[in-house]
Amino acid sequence: KNQVEQSPQSLIILEGKNCTLQCNYTVSPFSNLRWYKQDTGRGPVSLTIMTFSENTKSNGRYTATLDADTKQSSLHITASQLSDSASYICVVSRNAGKSTFGDGTTLTVKP
Amino acid sequence: KAGVTQTPRYLIKTRGQQVTLSCSPISGHRSVSWYQQTPGQGLQFLFEYFSETQRNKGNFPGRFSGRQFSNSRSEMNVSTLELGDSALYLCASSLGGELAEYFGPGTRLLVL
Numbered sequence: 001k002n003q004v005e006q007s008p009q010s011l012i013i014l015e016g017k018n019c020t021l022q023c024n025y026t027v028s029p030f031s032n033l034r035w036y037k038q039d040t041g042r043g044p045v046s047l048t049i050m051t052f053s054e055n056t057k058s059n060g061r062y063t064a065t066l067d068a069d070t071k072q073s074s075l076h077i078t079a080s081q082l083s084d085s086a087s088y089i090c091v092v093s094r095n096a097g098k099s100t101f102g103d104g105t106t107l108t109v110k111p
Numbered sequence: 112k113a114g115v116t117q118t119p120r121y122l123i124k125t126r127g128q129q130v131t132l133s134c135s136p137i138s139g140h141r142s143v144s145w146y147q148q149t150p151g152q153g154l155q156f157l158f159e160y161f162s163e164t165q166r167n168k169g170n171f172p173g174r175f176s177g178r179q180f181s182n183s184r185s186e187m188n189v190s191t192l193e194l195g196d197s198a199l200y201l202c203a204s205s206l207g208g209e210l211a212e213y214f215g216p217g218t219r220l221l222v223l
Contacts, residue, residue: 034212036214041219042216043214043216043217044154044214089154099144099212101153101154101155104154
């Protein structure tokens with residue numbers, strides 16, 4: 001069964017601290033893995049997209065890693081800001097555009 | 112380049128009514144996907160259209176239907192609304208369905 005599991009379910013950190021979100025998947029065959037940030041009540045916004053051959057991809061303070069052998073990905077947020085408070089969703093796609101969504105990690109950054 | 116637009120942004124309906132939501136994809140994108148998002152269920156895939164044809168379909172009842180026009184704009188229809196249909200409905204577009212999807216702001220539907 002194609003599944004995407006994210007951990008932790010929620011996370012609270014202080015402004016300025018770093019954090020890492022995890023995504024484990026069993027989706028096969030693998031096409032790509034995407035991380036999205038979704039602010040409350042708004043549509044998700046793409047942060048990174050990685051294919052099988054990519055191990056790391058950065059987007060400003062966001063760095064995503066992918067280990068296709070262990071089927072794990074992480075999203076590292078550096079020097080967190082209050083605006084980073086959001087839900088972070090991991091999406092893994094198979095060939096032919098079939099995507100499986102994780103339930104997301106809710107991040108709260110406190111001053 | 113204009114992003115994905117969805118109309119209306121907010122909608123209030125009563126049980127038993129039907130509703131039509133609209134989505135205009137990014138120019139040049141031929142794939143449009145629809146998702147339902149609720150606090151308890153997260154993002155749930157409804158269906159995907161590519162070049163006016165439904166290419167993928169999620170596990171939703173037949174009350175949920177959609178279509179895509181020749182200009183790639185898409186509509187989603189929900190008939191005989193139920194209270195549980197209250198959700199944020201998101202539309203996403205992409206070039207061909209396998210690449211990054213770009214989401215619209217969503218339509219928040221409240222069924223009373």
